[in-house]
Amino acid sequence: MFETRPDRDAEVALLGRSNVGKSTLMREITGHSFDTGGKPGVTREPNHYDWAPEDFVVTDLPGFGFMAGVEEGRREAIKTDIVRYLEQYAERILAGVVVLDGKAAVDIIDRHSGPDEIPHTVELFGFLQEVGIPAVLAVNKMDKVEDRDERLDAIADRFGLYPPWQQWEAETIAPISAKRGTIEPLNQAVRHHLHAAKRDDLFKFF
Numbered sequence: 001m002f003e004t005r006p007d008r009d010a011e012v013a014l015l016g017r018s019n020v021g022k023s024t025l026m027r028e029i030t031g032h033s034f035d036t037g038g039k040p041g042v043t044r045e046p047n048h049y050d051w052a053p054e055d056f057v058v059t060d061l062p063g064f065g066f067m068a069g070v071e072e073g074r075r076e077a078i079k080t081d082i083v084r085y086l087e088q089y090a091e092r093i094l095a096g097v098v099v100l101d102g103k104a105a106v107d108i109i110d111r112h113s114g115p116d117e118i119p120h121t122v123e124l125f126g127f128l129q130e131v132g133i134p135a136v137l138a139v140n141k142m143d144k145v146e147d148r149d150e151r152l153d154a155i156a157d158r159f160g161l162y163p164p165w166q167q168w169e170a171e172t173i174a175p176i177s178a179k180r181g182t183i184e185p186l187n188q189a190v191r192h193h194l195h196a197a198k199r200d201d202l203f204k205f206f
């Protein structure tokens with residue numbers, strides 16, 4: 001089981017399968033360097049960092065789904081740990097950010113969709129909503145995507161978000177390029193959920 005988390009109000013959890021660019025994004029968010037481009041699936045435990053310059057704690061959760069060299073049982077255990085962590089801290093997690101590879105996501109999702117199969121990423125997105133954690137899709141590697149609007153519409157569709165994708169901009173769909181350092185749409189989405197949470201807190205007094 002995962003160890004404890006810091007006692008801070010604004011926690012943002014970062015999720016995504018291997019190779020979507022989570023480490024690159026973490027470096028952009030925190031200003032620290034992370035081990036990128038190494039073995040897939042290297043992050044195994046949740047790690048907490050400051051989201052600079054915002055006053056958030058960002059929790060890097062292990063990559064899930066396909067992990068080369070990691071056996072099935074271990075993969076399932078990691079997934080169970082992620083689910084438990086999210087359930088346990090749902091009330092205090094401000095947003096769950098699911099990082100996608102903008103270029104590859106639709107193909108991967110379609111390959112894993114079937115009558116008895118839900119792709120891990122889509123399942124996780126639904127799970128976040130089920131436990132009441134606002135879910136954000138950080139669509140990364142947009143620098144590689146040529147048909148931007150079509151691609152983002154297709155992604156929205158796969159996650160049950162009615163296109164056009166622009167309807168979900170600012171809260172749920174954040175097209176970014178971690179490598180280029182263009183992550184403002186993600187900052188904006190997370191800030192949106194921070195303000196929404198503060199508003200809800202205020203209402204508790206009435």
Ligand SMILES: Nc1nc2c(ncn2[C@@H]2O[C@H](COP(=O)(O)OP(=O)(O)OP(=O)(O)O)[C@@H](O)[C@H]2O)c(=O)[nH]1
Nearest residue numbers: 018019020021022023024037040041141177178179
């Ligand atoms: N073109 C492009 N490539 C990116 C971007 N972000 C990350 N990459 C590349 O994608 C590859 C994977 O990036 P990582 O940050 O290591 O991915 P990760 O999700 O942390 O992978 P794991 O360590 O397996 O969990 C690297 O070659 C990165 O340089 C991006 O915005 N655009």
